[in-house]
Amino acid sequence: MIGILLLFHLPAICQRDKSIADADSVYRNPEIPVLFITDDCGKIEDADYRQCSEKQFIKALFKIPYGNITWEESPENTKLMISFIIEKDGSVSSVKVLQSVDKLIDDKYMEFLKNSNWIAAQNNGITVRTEYFLPVQLDSQ
Secondary structure (H helix, E strand, O other): OOEEEEOOOOHHHOOOOOOOOOOOOEEOOOOEOOEEOOHHHOOOOOOOHHHHHHHHHHHHHHOOOOOOOOOOOOHHHOEEEEEEEEOOOOOEEEEEEEEOOOHHHHHHHHHHHHOOOEEOEEEOOEEEEEEEEEEEEEEOO
């Protein structure tokens, strides 16, 4: 069984690149962050949808099936780091493993991210592309 500790909050782990000024660039900390789309939080217009959406994203990460995947745990291979871009249409692109734990586990997270749906971020009223980093601390116990 694999235990997961997420060290994750999308806006908090990204830093703003102040030199970026147009909608075709990739932002790291836009004024209005992305929103994970889920059916478990009511209507998107609801005031508490954003907070519920963030919780549902984390819950979805915990539900990623691993089957019988095991790996030899060491301090060097327990943290998975993935970068990805939320496009202006809410799709996910450029999913990359920056720090690997195990190829099968890496692939499960990458597949989940590629198939997730989002509402794109906005900056100065313009829908923008946004880059995020997802650090996940794994425990093989």
